[in-house]
Amino acid sequence: MKHLLLLIERELKLSMRNGYIFGLISLFSTLFFLLSTIIPNPNIKEISTIFLVVLFISNTVFAGNIFKDDQQDSSLQQLVSAGHGNMVVVLAKFTSYSMISLSMSGIGTILLAIIYKLHISEVIFYSSILIATSIFINSISILSAALTLTLKNGILLLLIATPLYIGFLLYAITLISAHTTLYSSNNLDSISLITLFAFCLIAVPLAFFSCSYIISEIE
């Protein structure tokens, strides 16, 4: 646990220093602003969709760097050979990058709640979708980042991750659409959210174990 916290602290510190957080927030804000201006007076459904799409694009752009920096300066080798196991390194990477994405989702939900004067049940619904999407996107991102290390190119990021990203994204957008229709019910919302988090429950351990294996195979 001590080593995990130490690695998370290091990841966050490095993300601040090397401009990862600044780059991610800048890209996110720019895209969000540009897409929002295309639609005049966007409603809650449209703005949430834009938010999810922008979250997806910004994570895709930055996903390749999750392990690459540490591999290039051989820090990854020393971290892995320190005797604490690969999983600690993968878990720290996942946690720190999820913290960044979740912070952005959290800020997004608060802004939506203020702008659209959402009821508390609405806030819970939208924040659940944003949290689940962030977790799923980060799982796939970290897996793709590890895969790109082994094949030394980014093509797998497009071939494997993008369909998964887009599939999940479309599902999340469909949930928001269904939620905003007159026929939506609390039961339907609950089932939809449970399904969404079930995907995350599959994606997170799959990403951890796959990443851990991939990193152990890197020469």
Place this chain on the structure above:
Amino acid sequence: MITCENLTLKNSIFTVFSGLSFSVLPSSALLISGPNGCGKSSLLKMLAGLIKHHAGKIYWNKTDITEDIYSFQKNVCYIGHKNALKAELSVIDNLKFWTRFKGEEELLDAAISFFQLNKILDIEVGLLSAGWQRKVELSKLLLFDTGLWLLDEPEQHLDSNSLNLLLELITTKTREGRGVVIIASHNPLKIHNSHKLELLDFKQ
């Protein structure tokens, strides 16, 4: 003591080496030399448990390292030919991280003073010369104080004074019987109680 029996390493195209067997006794050093591509660095990574051997066994104090690789790795200090330092962080931030992650807090001052890093502690690693960066990296040898040092071209970028410091450190390690040192290098380093292993280029 580290013992290797019939080690084989293959890459996707050819066999890098095969049937490699040797032992390095406590309090001694092994200098690995050979032409480019003969597998010196790969052998060190294999000994550090970073890459898997396709055949053969590696024993650390008579125990197969694959039985509990993480426990074995706690005894290893692997210094590759690149410096595992973050250019964006200061020297002290880098050292503090590694001290807390693998080393011992009480050894930090000794590591800093041995390589005379006091004057550069607050400077970002990326702003230092290659020689100073190497000295910061090598100071991990003192921070970790493990029983097995695996060094891949540790002398690169060092001036003659720094090289003498490194040789003194390795000699002290072996002379005081505090572990095993294995070095891959093209240069003939003068180290107390050292033996040589020359790898051949199988491709030729």
